[in-house]
Amino acid sequence: MSLSAYVPILFLFALAAAFALFSVGVSQIVGPKRANRAKLEAYECGIEPSPEPVGGGRFPVRFFLVAMLFIVFDIEIIFLYPWAVSFNALGLFGFVEMLLFIGTVLIAYAYVWRRGGLDWD
Amino acid sequence: MTTAVDVLAQELQIRLPALDYLAMGPMLVLFGGACLGVLVEAFATRRSRPFLQFWLSLIALVAALVTVVRAANNSPQAFTADTAIAVDGPALFLQGTVIVLGMVALLLMGERRIDKGGPFVARASVPVGGEADRRQARESGSTEVFPLTLFALGGMTLFVAANDLLTMFVALEVFSLPLYLLCALARRRRLISQEAALKYFLLGAFASAFFVFGTALLYGFAGTLRLGGIHTAALGSTANPLLLFGGIALIAVALLFKVAAVPFHVWTPDVYQGAPTPVTAFMAACTKAAAIGALLRVLYVALDRVRWDIEPVIGAVAILTMLVGAVLAVTQTDIKRLLAYSSIANAGYLLVGALAFSREGVSSSLFYLAAYGFTVVAAFAVVALVRDEDGEATHLRRWAGLGRRSPVVAGLFTFLLLAFAGIPLTSGFTSKFAVFSAALGTSGQWQVAMVIAGVVTSMVLAFPYLRVVVMMWLSEPVENGPMVANAGTLTWTALWVGAFATLVLGVYPAPVLDLAHKAAEFLQ
Amino acid sequence: MNSFWLLIAIPLASAAILLLLGRWADRWGHWLGVLSVGVAFGLAVSYFVQLRGLPADDRSAEIDLFPFLHVGSLQVDFGLLFDPLSAVFVLLITGVGFLIHVYAVGYMAHDPKRRTFFAYFNLFVAAMLLLVLGNNYVMLYFGWEGVGLASYLLISFWYTRNSAATAGKKAFLMNRVGDAGLAIAIFIMFATLGTVDYSGVAEGVARLSSGVTLAIGLLLLIGACGKSGQFPLQAWLPDAMEGPTPVSALIHAATMVTAGVYLIARSNPIFNANPTAQAFVVAIGAITLVMGAIIGCAKDDIKRVLAWSTVSQIGYMFLGVGLGGGAYALALIHLLAHGFFKAGLFLGAGSVMHGMRDQVDIRRFGGLWKYMKITWATFGLAWLAIIGLPPLSGYYSKEPIIAAAFDRPGWTGWLYGGAALLGAALTAFYMTRLFVLTFHGPKRWTEEIEHPHESPPIMTVPLILLAFGSVGAGYLLSTSVPDWLTPVFEGAHEGEGAHHLSHAAVTWLSIVVTVLGALLAWALFRRGTALVEQPAGALVRAARRNLYGDAFNETVFEKPGLYLTRALVYFDNKGLDGLVNGLAALVGGGSSRLGRTQTGFVRSYALSMLGGALLVAVAFLVVRLG
């Protein structure tokens, strides 16, 4: 296939980006900026909503932490899977490399564990 | 159709990469040290950690420096890890530079006398002003900064040696990610510290995305990720040159972002101002060196055949960078922002050297990076020293009359500013002179334009520096103005080392210039 | 003789010791400073004698201390050159410098920062010696920046005074303009010749096109104008008088400000190769010498009058070096002679101020000759020397330059000769005014001064020695220097003289206009001055009435001159300063407007990056297609 087919892509890229630049720029220039208190308030009635109780600081951070840890360990599989498929071809060298790789992940694991990242309370 | 995995297996059966462990020594030592640091963080007692971490990092850096020197002495210039890493002169020189500058910056990070507990905070996410925050204000600060710094340095040493775009990308991220985190850890003024980290992170990730897409386009053009392959394909390939130039543009965006060239400089002032000062010093010296190193390699190894197309574009960027950096520095009122804009202008000067496309261009840029690094680290050391009860007094108005209260610090800072202004007998003069004469040695018209812009902007830049000097020596001191903190040996050592190097490289630069010149040949 | 780097090292070491030892050196530091320059002077004399011992063609010694910058084809060594031209400068710097150092011991006796002062002073001497001893333009640039730095330090030495601080800033900024010119000139030399050594440039200049030599010449001229206070970069020099008087004497009269003359003399191969560049030098010299002399007539501050006279006299030197040929040596003779009598004048002024509680307004002096006889006598000799009365030194140094200007072919000979002659008359006028108002006529002192006193011997002895120089130097120099400098300027071709006027006629003319100018000033100001603004003591009011009575004088001589001078002063203050300030304002305004783009919003930063990426991509396409 001919690579000149990509010319439209670049044009598209340019066009889309130019559109973004244009719209953001124009809205900054022509858009009315009359902020007032009522406008900035939340579109709700009743008392002012607050994401957290005042003076609190409690924050459901656990899910987020677990999600991050999951990602870290999940990445392992990206490298483990190709290695496992071509285990025979890679031989001892590949094995040692993989041990080292898992070792470094374990170091991170040890850190998370010792610093209380795995405690759930 | 054979699956990709089969192809992979076949390829790997043919050859496993040969690894030259001595050549990769600096990175291995730094990453090993960083992993050890993580373990120390996990298992050592809280009380012993600051001491252990600091010395561990310092020893790792010394060991890495030793391996750099050994690699430079022993092994002939060679690729290793199947051409992924090029251990050649510029790589070794910059690895040495980055490691030495990292050491000096590490001294600033390890300082625990100025702010009780160090310049970093243990848990950055604790809301400011709360009870927990007041408790942690009394605690010892985070010691994770040391392994993070080692990771960053390891990434930088890999970045300057990366010989294909994949390695370069991984190295870029390995040194960027720790820096994002380091930015957020300031003990004082945590809000702006976190804001700096957020900005740096979002824009850095944005730039990385450009890098990857640019890599994809170049890969589409050349069929390989190796820089040498792109060099070969630049003239011989039948592929659409739009892929080549689109790829170059996008990769240039990412590299120029790290270098802090206009118009990709926007993050620099905010991040330099918000980040903890030792981290700012580290970024200003080491990130710049690593980024310019990689840029040089891309320009000289991969793109030298299209240099005629590159010169005008990047040349215009260089001129703009010098102009914007110098002009914007004039009205700054915050010393860290002022130094940030000065750093932007210096990025422009470095591009002047890089665009010479000659051996002199490489050697003068290498020299410039080393010289500038020492000066800028020392300058930020001074910034870390001048404090009032709210922490660092970075507003210039607060510096009025500092010369009368602390003549030594003000004198040193004056000297460093003179170096930035390029006054002779400081390294600022020799490095600028070397870069400009390297550019003129090629007698291209863009080079002449750049040199003229360089000389003019360095005159413009003299204004803001002079303003600081005048502020310090000639203005009436402000009421309960800042004092020079009662710092320990670490900060003073960093300050004196930086100032001394600035002087030596200004008076007797020949040995380092020679070294840089010997090192200034890229492995194709 | 290859140890002449000691000349630089000794004052430098002394400066370092004074700065590093701090208060420990307070008691004896000034003597160390004096000693170091004295030793340097002694060494300079001995090197000079050795140099004279050599055959005329061999008279130069070059040493490379260490390689400085070796970047590819650029080879710059830390190299020094001792040849006849640098030798005369070294003698002037160390000799006059030594006397001024001695004087300063007395002058600065009551200053708490005397040690620092001497440290800076030694630093200046070292930098100035580096400037004249370097064997390439980079070394010259080092010295150039070094003397600049020392001079800012010394101008703002009394930085608690607001005006001193402002003056220091002004000097720094105006010099940066000049320095940029010099820097670009050096870069062009490197780019076109591949070397920045004096010898290499001299050899290679023949290969350059006239456009390049013109560019180099003009850029060098800009540099020289900045350092030497020549039009249009002259405004900083009079303000620099805010520094202590010995500084004015050494830096802003005898040595540093002549660096521009040195630069042009040293670059004589370039200027010889390009008559247009030379013509610019001549024009700058002529404009400045007349302008400085006119403004000198309008000033009442004793040091500022002297400062403008310095500007004007350096104009003569520029005129000389611009004329080329044999006039190079004439300019240098004037430079050396000027070093003596101007230093004498400044030190004399310092002595007067010392006795008059730092009063600087000449309208507040008068009748001082009775109270400070030595100052009066030495100042008087220097005065006669500067106005060029035979047989004092100014006569031997200035008159040949006027004659040489008249020898220029065509109308320019009349123009420049006339300007030089006019300058001589004006010099005689304002210097006589200065002398008469200071030492003669009625006393117009402020009330708190009762008994002006002569200065201590440590200050008067240098005055006396300099007075010897003012009297004798001219003749001695004019007989010896031209031969001595021949090897340096051998490339200079003698222009064919036009001889608009015979030499004797020029001599007589210049003596006549000088005497006329001096007599006019004597007649006008012998009874004091009418220009006192605020009412003060009864004597002053009387003096003013006396002069107001003389309406004739005022309308015929004073008014037109006054308007002219006012206009020039206005131009000087508003026009050029305005230009500099306007540029600064432009940069500042651009800076703050551009700074607004730094909005602090991540998304607008991302926008800038994306826009930049697009621009870069489009630029590549344009370059590729175009």
Add this chain to the structure above:
Amino acid sequence: MQPGYYIVLAALLFTIGAVGVLIRRNAIVLFMCIELMLNASNLALVTFGRINGTLDGQIMAFFVMVVAAAEVVVGLAIIMSIFRTRRSASVDDANLLRY
């Protein structure tokens, strides 16, 4: 089927991501847009690998995934800490540093 279309798709996704970075306010959404850009690049890499008949593109894609994950972790940590101190994840509120 024409691999060229994948490139078109990748470019489109990349552009959408880039525009998203410009117009979205929430730091996390903004960050997701960056991830979209990275994944668009992955698509392009894999397609080019296919066109060129080499594996480099696929290997690069693996590494980009890994790096993207690491970026997520770091980015979320920073965004969270800002959210906890400011109670807002809008990038426009992080506006103390300017000019």
